[in-house]
Amino acid sequence: MLKLNINKKNYELNIDPDTPLLWVLRDVIGLVGTKYGCGVAQCGACVVHLNGEAVRSCVTKVSRAAGQQVVTIEGLSVNNDHPLQKAWLELDVSQCGYCQAGQIMSAAVLLNENKNPTDKDINNAMEGNICRCGTYLRIHQAIHLAAEIQRKGSK
Amino acid sequence: MEQSKSTQSRRSFLKSSLLAGGGLMISFAWLPGVGLADTSKDVDPAEQWNELNGYIKISSDNIIRIFNPNPEFGQNVMTSLPMIIAEELEADWEKIVVEMGPHDNIKLGPQFTGGSNSVRMYWKPLREAGAAARHMLIQAAAQTWNVPMEEVTTKAGMLYHAKSGKSGTYGSFASKASGIPIPQGIKLKDVKNLNVVRNSKKNVEGSKIVSGKPLFGLDYKQEGMLIAMIQHPPAFGMKLQSFDASQALQMPGIKDVFTLELYEDGFEQGGFDTRTFNDLLVIVGNTTWKVMNARKKLIVQWEAAGDTKDTMGGRGAKREVIVPGELESTSTQFEKMQEYAKKPAQQLRKDGDPETAFKNAAQIIERTYNAPFLAHNCMEPMNFFAHVTDEKALLAGPLQAPGWTEPTLSKILKLPADKIEIQMTRMGGGFGRRAYGHYLSEAALISKKVKAPIKLIYTREDDMTYGIYRPMYTATYRAALDANKNLIAFHVKGGGIPEHAIHANRFPAGAVDNYLAEGWQIPSNITIGAFRAPRSNFNAAAEQSFLDELAEIMGKDPIDFRLELLKRAKENPVGKNNEYDPDRYAGILKLVKQKSGWGKPENKNRNRGVAAYFCHNSYAAHVVDMVMKNGHPFVESVYSAIDCGIVINPDAATNMVEGAVIDGIGNTLFGRLSHKDGVPEQNNFHSYRMIRHSEAPNKIEVHFVQNDIDPTGLGEPPFPPVFGAVANALYKTTNRRYYNQPFFEQALQSTNKPKIRRSIQ
Numbered sequence: 035m036l037k038l039n040i041n042k043k044n045y046e047l048n049i050d051p052d053t054p055l056l057w058v059l060r061d062v063i064g065l066v067g068t069k070y071g072c073g074v075a076q077c078g079a080c081v082v083h084l085n086g087e088a089v090r091s092c093v094t095k096v097s098r099a100a101g102q103q104v105v106t107i108e109g110l111s112v113n114n115d116h117p118l119q120k121a122w123l124e125l126d127v128s129q130c131g132y133c134q135a136g137q138i139m140s141a142a143v144l145l146n147e148n149k150n151p152t153d154k155d156i157n158n159a160m161e162g163n164i165c166r167c168g169t170y171l172r173i174h175q176a177i178h179l180a181a182e183i184q185r186k187g188s189k
Numbered sequence: 190m191e192q193s194k195s196t197q198s199r200r201s202f203l204k205s206s207l208l209a210g211g212g213l214m215i216s217f218a219w220l221p222g223v224g225l226a227d228t229s230k231d232v233d234p235a236e237q238w239n240e241l242n243g244y245i246k247i248s249s250d251n252i253i254r255i256f257n258p259n260p261e262f263g264q265n266v267m268t269s270l271p272m273i274i275a276e277e278l279e280a281d282w283e284k285i286v287v288e289m290g291p292h293d294n295i296k297l298g299p300q301f302t303g304g305s306n307s308v309r310m311y312w313k314p315l316r317e318a319g320a321a322a323r324h325m326l327i328q329a330a331a332q333t334w335n336v337p338m339e340e341v342t343t344k345a346g347m348l349y350h351a352k353s354g355k356s357g358t359y360g361s362f363a364s365k366a367s368g369i370p371i372p373q374g375i376k377l378k379d380v381k382n383l384n385v386v387r388n389s390k391k392n393v394e395g396s397k398i399v400s401g402k403p404l405f406g407l408d409y410k411q412e413g414m415l416i417a418m419i420q421h422p423p424a425f426g427m428k429l430q431s432f433d434a435s436q437a438l439q440m441p442g443i444k445d446v447f448t449l450e451l452y453e454d455g456f457e458q459g460g461f462d463t464r465t466f467n468d469l470l471v472i473v474g475n476t477t478w479k480v481m482n483a484r485k486k487l488i489v490q491w492e493a494a495g496d497t498k499d500t501m502g503g504r505g506a507k508r509e510v511i512v513p514g515e516l517e518s519t520s521t522q523f524e525k526m527q528e529y530a531k532k533p534a535q536q537l538r539k540d541g542d543p544e545t546a547f548k549n550a551a552q553i554i555e556r557t558y559n560a561p562f563l564a565h566n567c568m569e570p571m572n573f574f575a576h577v578t579d580e581k582a583l584l585a586g587p588l589q590a591p592g593w594t595e596p597t598l599s600k601i602l603k604l605p606a607d608k609i610e611i612q613m614t615r616m617g618g619g620f621g622r623r624a625y626g627h628y629l630s631e632a633a634l635i636s637k638k639v640k641a642p643i644k645l646i647y648t649r650e651d652d653m654t655y656g657i658y659r660p661m662y663t664a665t666y667r668a669a670l671d672a673n674k675n676l677i678a679f680h681v682k683g684g685g686i687p688e689h690a691i692h693a694n695r696f697p698a699g700a701v702d703n704y705l706a707e708g709w710q711i712p713s714n715i716t717i718g719a720f721r722a723p724r725s726n727f728n729a730a731a732e733q734s735f736l737d738e739l740a741e742i743m744g745k746d747p748i749d750f751r752l753e754l755l756k757r758a759k760e761n762p763v764g765k766n767n768e769y770d771p772d773r774y775a776g777i778l779k780l781v782k783q784k785s786g787w788g789k790p791e792n793k794n795r796n797r798g799v800a801a802y803f804c805h806n807s808y809a810a811h812v813v814d815m816v817m818k819n820g821h822p823f824v825e826s827v828y829s830a831i832d833c834g835i836v837i838n839p840d841a842a843t844n845m846v847e848g849a850v851i852d853g854i855g856n857t858l859f860g861r862l863s864h865k866d867g868v869p870e871q872n873n874f875h876s877y878r879m880i881r882h883s884e885a886p887n888k889i890e891v892h893f894v895q896n897d898i899d900p901t902g903l904g905e906p907p908f909p910p911v912f913g914a915v916a917n918a919l920y921k922t923t924n925r926r927y928y929n930q931p932f933f934e935q936a937l938q939s940t941n942k943p944k945i946r947r948s949i950q
Contacts, residue, residue: 050441050478053478054478057476057477057478060477061416061476061477061478062476064410065401066401066403066407066408066410067400067401067402067403068401069405069407069568069569069617070407070477070570071568071569071570071649072649072873072874073481073648073649073650073873074649074873074874074875076873076874076875077568077649077874077879079568106401107399107400107401108400108401110400111400114396114399114400118399119399119400122395122398122399123391123395123396123399126389126391126392126395126840126841126844127844128263128392128394128395128398128399129263129264129265129844129845129848130262130263130567130568130569130615130616130617130618130619131263131394131398131404131615131617132405132567132568132569132617132618133568133617134398134399135398135399135401138399153887156882157882157883160882161881161882161883162881163881163882164568164874164879164881165568166566166567166568166618166620166852166879167263167568167618167848167852168847168848168849168850168851168852168855168880168885169844169847169848169851170851170880170881170882170885171847171851171885171886171888171889172844172847173882174882174885
């Protein structure tokens with residue numbers, strides 16, 4: 035029996051410990067906001083937080099998450115009001131939208147560690163997240179805006 | 190009330206969307222702060238909602254539901270099409286609920302996403318639908334109040350009669366209005382008075398996207414659903430010989446392994462029935478991961494398929510087509526193209542006497558351009574849900590062309606069309622790939638065989654190696670100049686595997702006295718199809734590079750040179766059937782010239798490339814500024830000028846152009862799908878390079894030509910000219926011309942020292 039804590043909720047699962055966290059989230063728990071894009075840690079669509087770190091859930095065995103804190107896009111905020119979510123909506127970043135959960139989860143770790151990231155910081159943190167629609171420019175703008183919202187909020 | 194097809198009465202539609210509630214909530218509560226219908230309540234939808242037409246339902250408590258007819262794949266039709274309805278309906282945009290409509294070509298039109306056509310083809314019908322519904326509401330109020338219709342006015346979902354001081358919501362008259370026959374020919378608003386359209390509205394699904402709500406096909410779920418995967422042959426030109434599933438079947442969670450034939454022998458394929466592999470080896474189990482793992486345990490023998498025969502129906506007469514069985518490699522494909530390029534080709538257009546003009550030329554410039562197959566790489570891989578029984582079929586997932594796929598399903602499932610329901614989920618990208626519904630047909634047959642709801646999932650590797658790719662193209666351009674360096678003749682001869690890209694009646698046809706366009710093609714077993722204007726994106730790379738080089742040789746500014754040709758095409762056009770409007774074409778060039786400060790002293794030191802192109806009824810031009818950044822070519826900023834007629838949703842349209850620019854830079858620099866003995870050499874993002882964050886420009890400035898032309902489409906047009914503008918900027922950056930896509934690696938090998946002008950942060 036594997037004990038998981040996902041978005042502050044406890045789960046006990048009888049599951050192959052080698053199963054990637056991605057498929058446990060999507061197929062077993064039913065949290066489908068975390069996306070499958072490549073399965074080999076190349077596209078970032080599956081990024082979730084493991085104890086506050088960004089991990090690619092498609093290559094993270096569920097056993098590694100046992101007893102740890104997992105946060106998915108569904109748990110990033112209670113009312114869809116994380117600064118990044120606000121900024122994403124304000125700048126209407128999404129096109130098809132499929133990669134955006136992964137983009138936001140990667141950006142959230144960046145903003146946690148760096149309250150005022152430069153474009154270079156953003157590139158470094160986000161390089162692993164592909165967007166085929168080409169919303170990179172707006173993602174950059176949204177991360178800057180979210181940083182601003184975050185700074186104002188914490189004053 | 191118009192009759193819809195039997196499966197889609199309004200009661201059954203709403204019911205079916207409620208049924209999906211466990212997995213996919215397409216509807217309702219996107220709008221914060223509005224108390225919208227709660228799907229958990231067991232209400233009788235027929236009593237709750239009054240249908241004014243297929244697009245509009247209004248509840249008695251004045252909630253207006255607008256059904257978006259067309260599949261959404263990121264082009265934002267889920268917002269822009271309802272905006273058009275709301276405009277003429279005079280509804281309050283803030284109080285509208287937008288939902289994806291059911292598949293119903295009778296009530297909701299063609300429902301085809303592709304060819305930059307969504308807004309273009311729906312502009313008039315949706316305005317008419319909105320205006321008709323408003324008229325019905327006015328009529329209902331006028332009857333109730335016993336006043337003349339002309340005296341009833343509307344504003345933001347309300348009806349008013351000024352003289353008597355009476356007013357009421359749309360909702361309070363919706364029931365009565367729904368009984369009024371739908372009027373025809375209602376006068377539409379003057380486009381000068383548009384106030385919903387032309388004002389930016391936020392993506393109606395934005396909140397759902399950023400909070401991870403189930404929106405996509407891959408997120409769709411139903412009770413008891415199984416997961417299916419197909420083990421495709423490893424190479425184009427191969428087929429299944431035999432298999433041993435004993436190990437796979439022993440793996441946990443695996444239900445079945447079997448083979449299926451997709452199309453029966455002699456099945457008449459329509460234009461969107463393209464498929465590569467017909468004999469399918471299917472594995473079904475209860476979770477994605479278990480099926481993925483067990484699939485690896487299949488022991489399969491493959492064999493060369495040899496030449497095969499397809500029966501094509503659709504447009505034109507029924508005909509047999511031989512698909513060659515060769516296991517193709519990129520190097521041999523390339524050699525074959527060079528060989529074919531020397532042979533006589535099909536003449537596509539001829540004006541004047543190009544042969545004599547070339548004979549008499551003082552100078553002939555000839556350049557050949559090549560481009561590889563491109564994979565779509567939609568971020569959401571192909572997938573579809575199917576639940577097929579002997580009586581009916583329910584399918585749900587990402588699809589651009591339900592109307593094209595339904596007749597195919599009807600044939601292969603042997604079910605009448607009214608027993609087939611297709612639900613369209615949001616698509617994680619499309620770019621033309623999801624116009625080809627083979628994966629949906631596969632899902633349907635699998636469900637029928639296992640007698641259970643299933644979801645067919647392509648892994649990324651399946652998706653990339655089983656493509657309906659952008660074809661491999663080549664074209665040789667020739668220009669004849671007289672002694673004064675005037676352009677006297679133009680010749681393009683294009684070829685491709687398995688089709689060429691030439692649009693014979695496009696610019697510069699019409700602008701040159703002596704003109705010849707020819708095309709040839711090499712049959713292949715590699716499947717190809719739509720790819721964000723596949724032919725145009727190649728042409729715009731080749732032709733626009735060639736014109737750039739020509740302008741330089743002629744000693745002319747590249748924009749002025751194009752404007753001169755367009756002036757000629759307008760004032761004294763050569764030949765017939767010129768597809769483009771020279772004024773609109775010139776308009777975008779003038780706009781991009783102005784906005785980029787082209788030719789201004791302060792921009793003299795920039796490595797600038799320009800290109801313009803017309804496709805799918807709209808016009809786009811870009812100026813690209815490039816630098817070398819750490820030894821790599823980097824597009825620093827882009828200025829774009831677009832003429833797509835009336836822009837429905839300006840901010841979303843701007844986003845789409847920005848995306849097209851970034852997607853274009855990526856494909857120009859990196860895009861390539863190559864083959865070795867029929868095997869695609871790239872199968873995931875480690876080997877197929879996609880543009881990433883640090884490679885996107887720092888700035889993209891988008892400008893739309895302001896005019897009152899009915900919308901002419903935007904999905905594809907901004908994409909093709911990016912290729913040419915990047916090629917031309919690369920020349921300025923490295924002092925070398927590039928003829929073979931993708932350019933990135935060649936640019937690295939450039940013998941010129943990188944010129945780093947400014948540090949990039």
